[in-house]
Amino acid sequence: MIKPEAVAAGHVGKIIDMILANGFRIHAMRYTRLSHHEAGTFYAVHKERPFYGELVDYMASGPIFAAILEKDNAVEDFRKLIGATDPAQAEEGTIRKRFAESKAKNAVHGSDSDANAAIEGAYFFSTRECY
Ligand code: ATP
Ligand code: MG
Numbered sequence: 250m251i252k253p254e255a256v257a258a259g260h261v262g263k264i265i266d267m268i269l270a271n272g273f274r275i276h277a278m279r280y281t282r283l284s285h286h287e288a289g290t291f292y293a294v295h296k297e298r299p300f301y302g303e304l305v306d307y308m309a310s311g312p313i314f315a316a317i318l319e320k321d322n323a324v325e326d327f328r329k330l331i332g333a334t335d336p337a338q339a340e341e342g343t344i345r346k347r348f349a350e351s352k353a354k355n356a357v358h359g360s361d362s363d364a365n366a367a368i369e370g371a372y373f374f375s376t377r378e379c380y
Contacts, residue, residue, distance in 0.1 A: 250358040253311035260348045261314055264357065267344055268318065271330050276317040277374040285309045291372070303353060315373040317366075324366055327359045 251264055269275075283291065288308035295301050320326055332343025336355060339346040349355040360366035370379075 250316070251314040252354065252356055252358060253307065253313055254350055254354040255348050255356040256313060257311055258348075260356065264344055264348060265314075267330070267347075268327075271326070273318040273320045273323065273327065276319045277370070277379045278314065278316040279373060279378070280312055280314055281373070282312040283309050291369070300353065307353060317370040317374060317379060324360055324363055328361070331357045331359050 251261055255261070255264065265275075285305060288305045289296075292301070292304055292308065295304060298304075318327060330344060332339030332345040332349075334345075334355060335352040336345045336349035337352075339349065344357050345355050348357075360369050
C-alpha cells in the first residue's frame, strides 16, 4: 500500500517508479480508501499496541494505493526496498528514507510474510483483477 500522506503529497508516481525499477511486476492495483473499520481490521495484529488508535485514524484519513506485486523473494525484497519502519533508521535509497514523514506516517506498507501477503491481496482484489 502507498499510505495516505504519501498519496496526498503527490509521491505515488515516484514510488511506483522505484518499485518497477527494482524488478517488481504489478499483478493488481487500485486507488481506494479504507473505512475506519477496515483499517482497524487490516492492522488488527497491532490492536494491543499503544499506537493502534493513531494508526487506524491515519490509515483511514485519505485514499491509498493498494497493489499486489510479483517478484522472486518478493516479501523480503520489498521490505528491503521500503526500509525500516522509522525513516530515521531507514537506509539511503529506500522508499521510506526518501518519502516517509515519520515512524507513524511512513509512506508505504509491505506484507511481512507470504501468508499475510496472500491474505492482504485477497482482501483488496478478486481473481479477475489480477493479471
Ligand atoms: P507496515 O506493516 O505498515 O509495512 P512495518 O511492518 O514496518 O509497517 P509494523 O511494526 O508492522 O511496521 O507497524 C505497522 C505500522 O504502524 C507502521 O508502518 C507505522 O505506520 C505504525 N507504527 C509502528 N510503530 C509505531 C510507533 N511506535 N508509533 C506510531 N506508529 C507506529
Ligand atoms: Mg508490518
